Amino acid sequence: MQQIVHTIIEEARRYKAKEVSKVILQIGELTFLGEEQLKFAFDILKEDTIMENAELVIEKIKAEVKCECGYQGGIEYGLKEEFHLMFPILKCPRCGKEVEIVRGRECLIKSVEMEIEENVAVEG
Numbered sequence: 001m002q003q004i005v006h007t008i009i010e011e012a013r014r015y016k017a018k019e020v021s022k023v024i025l026q027i028g029e030l031t032f033l034g035e036e037q038l039k040f041a042f043d044i045l046k047e048d049t050i051m052e053n054a055e056l057v058i059e060k061i062k063a064e065v066k067c068e069c070g071y072q073g074g075i076e077y078g079l080k081e082e083f084h085l086m087f088p089i090l091k092c093p094r095c096g097k098e099v100e101i102v103r104g105r106e107c108l109i110k111s112v113e114m115e116i117e118e119n120v121a122v123e124g
């Protein structure tokens with residue numbers, strides 16, 4: 001998250017933005033980054049920066065895998081009894097071999113909205 005915030009601030013500087021108002025991130029489901037966790041980190045990192053008032057929107061990207069048998073699609077989840085949590089099974093649901101991850105590990109900045117004009121009237 002630190003790197004993402006850093007990148008956004010650099011972008012904002014490049015465009016001479018006055019303020020960053022909204023950030024949309026795309027997070028793959030295999031990154032295991034929790035939304036709450038990310039928002040929490042974002043709120044801390046944005047303090048005293050150009051993006052202090054920015055809103056964070058997180059879009060999840062579904063995982064997709066492919067297998068040498070020709071299968072391509074979503075993954076299955078299993079339940080880890082001892083932890084009571086779901087974890088992804090990186091095996092082909094068709095033949096059981098190990099699969100290659102096509103999508104789901106990304107952590108991308110989809111868009112950044114910023115105020116650029118010098119004379120924006122802000123009421124209230």
Ligand SMILES: [Zn+2]
Binds near residue numbers: 067093096
């Ligand atoms: Zn397969």
